[in-house]
Amino acid sequence: MVHLSLSTLLFVLPAITTIVLASPARLDVDHQAQLSNAERFSQGLKTPAKPAKKFLEKKKKRAAHGSRTQTAKRATTSGVTIPVGTTTLFGGQAYVNKGLVGFGTLAADAKDSLGETIGGLGSAMEFVPGSWARSGTSNLYTGTLITQPDRGHNTDTTTDYVVRQQYLDITLTPNYDTATQTFEQGRKSVSMTYSKSLLYSDAAGVPVSGLDALGVRAATADSPALPIASATYDHLSLDAEGLVVNADGTFYVSDEYGPYIYHFSATGSLLSTIAPPAAVLPMKDGALSFTSDAFPDTGRAPNQGFEGLTASPDGSKLWAVAQSGMVQDGGADQDNKYTRIFGWDLTTSAPTLVEEYVFLLPVTNGKSKALATSDFRWLNSDSTSTTFILLSRDGKGMGNDDSESKHKDFLLISTAGATNIANTVYSTTVTPVAPGGVLVPGVTAITPTDFIDIIDDSELARFGLQNGGAFDETLISGKWESSALASCLDPLYPNDYFLLSLSDNDFITSNGFEAGAVYSDAYGKEVNTQILVWRITLPNNPGTIA
Template sequence: MSRLVFSALALACATALTPVHAAVTLIAKGSLAGDGSDLSGLTYALENGAPANMLGGLGSGLAWAGGQTFVAVPDRGPNATAWNTNVDNTTSWVPRLQTLTLSLTPVADGNLPFTLTPALIGTTTLFSRDALVYGPVVPPVNQKNRHYFSGRSDNFDGDTGSLSPMDARFDPEAVRVSRSGKRVYISDEYGPYVYEFNRETGKRTRVFSLPESTFAVAAKSAIGATEISGNTRGRVANKGMEGLAITPDGKTLFGFMQSPLIQDGGDGGRANRIVKIDIETGAVNQYAYDNFIPSLNKAYNSSEILALNSHEFLVLERDGKGLGDNSAAVVKQVWKVDLAQAEDVSALEGANDLLAKAPAKTLFLDIRAALNAAGLADTAIPAKLEGMAFGEDVVIDGAVKHTLYIANDNDFLSVAPGGLPNPNQFFVFAFDDADLNGSAYEPQKFKPAL
């Protein structure tokens, strides 16, 4: 992993002569306006009137790609404004991969030691060479051997379970980059799916098969609430595979459900599942995770998982309150969990059996408290902090620090309910090895480096 060492850093951080451990600290924040256009080149209007090249939702998934380059995935497109409840207000938005630079620059006089300048440098739309199943609206850009995925909730075959890879509906929620840098892995909520794509072209190159009897719902519906009430097992609608991690050696993926499966307690429950996928063989293992936060006496859904090393992970848990919800944030936290000694729970179901196998977790970062300390009120903290990635190391006060980037999904709403600006935001935190309390941080390896 390369290290960012700035010649101007002494101007910004010249006060300390001896490196001092200062806990996980916010060092920069930046934003990218969500009312512009991306670089997809799509010029038509969606069914709800929104432009097909609308920029937004960038923080649904965020991954480091080497240097100051990151990739991000919006979710299924603009559906926060009502237009057709029969499809949960979704449209034939084409899911896409956004490539960004998130440039850190030291500042001599400011509240934070760095400024962060996000810039969009590329957009790649995602497609299948094989024909997909659509509802009444097909993406107008489809052509021979290019069948584009769609965020619209009625794009499915009613005779197959929700893990059918031929369903066109796709709701990306997490992304990771392969060790070669040439492929990306994306998880979603509709299936839940984990797909591999060619990073340059956007072509789907592989489907990772998950256990149908555990994760799929048999009765599919274009309306999420109907889909939930019509099934007794499988993923909860709109609470599918929200998070995805890749181990530093690039050999293993860890997918994370947003909420417990229906048979494990459903939305609001404690007994969540982490899915381990061997990239070479496709072999799958499952582990339990407890969503419960003792200090608040409540379980909170999970938005992201990030690999510290081959067996330890950071997990982002949150409420849905804050900017974008016209309310005040309460819970935005990152927890650390070790799966080294965790038992496989593939053969188990039900909250009690899973929780008995869930490993302990420890709090790594209280995001809300850190942003409060930096001057952000609870009403200014984004409601949907969902993307999380490591980046390049930096040097602060003579000490090497690792960086953690956290981004929000702004639901494609450049103005939040209540009238406040609601851009795509990125927050950068610095931490060192002491903050990990005995855990080892191993940066992701890219070959060749990008």
């Protein structure tokens, strides 16, 4: 995806039926209620903590006052009309959710040009630079997505899957009608067709593997110590998650084994590696331990590395988010509410970590269990702060044993008012920033604000989808881990964008083929890849676009 700086445009707030006020510089009522009295005191909150509101109750309330309760619409240049939308005021700017407008599927047993199962596409995606287009002034859009599966089919064990990109040609015909459709009607709004694959290799041309990282390749003058499959199988092991595509065709990939950020050439060959600070590296008994099968003593928790990756539009800064907290801060334990966001300056001779923040994760209902991050995307910045849209979810839905999801949301977050802990003891050492789940005094965390409810029942029903019902193809996927932005190319609404998200189906099919072997997943059902598309309005300078 090309990183473009858009001119700041005058934004006129449309008529709305719902306004949500939010300040990223302070905790909202719900998040204040999540904090212990010790945390509240350390952040200057003097009133006693109130019992946390149940997240489920908030969901029901939001559904009752959701994005489709309004009837006012406005015309577009394509001749169709769109909802005015629901506006969230965040950081003094307006963000508008105009609703779900597209849905499509790709068969779980689809194969790529290597004859292997196409799966896990939702781990990350970007548009091929310059591919996004609108057919005149019609309501038809086309483009090519670069999708990045993670480590292959691994519901039982990992395989020697060659990590890769899968290119998909997509067609979008946005549907703004409020009427309920059947599933077959709904999924016609987005079509996805496999195009080609790009395989990853290390600097020596050795294929990159999805196998668990049981070994360590020694550091060199040009590279930190790297995760490999084993001492006898010296293949770089990569559990690919985030993806940023640069204007020159090279790209960055974040992973969960390291967790590292890898810089690849346009042809998929490893160029260089960015190592995280000491607080993040997985250490066991004083040595690096990259495996995903056991907890280290400190650093990232297993399978909880750099889940999301994004960049500023000029390519000067690269950002990563850890899926959950560091082990010294409670790790992947759902009682641990704090993870971290990292920012590297790419204008220096070598990438330099210049920003690091603690992020307060959203929580579930009355049990207040933390919900991990899945992806995020740069939206705008000024001289003092940066704003992102972040995807957070539970894992319930198709592909899981529980069909009823209670949390799948796009959130707005900002570094405004949060404490930069880069180059402090909380970053350069394994000193915990939240010992016992309590944030240390003097450190203020980033807090999220709700923006889009992915599992809004009325929105899903418009496309023949459901949440909490039968385990069939109409059930919303459990795992959503990616996002992309594409301009609506609508001169009447120059700040309108399509927000896309792909599901990660974990390669679950009864008709699979990978790494030279046939497989049939024990789940017993076909888990198709799903894609959802929303139309949103961003205040200005929305960053990376197709």
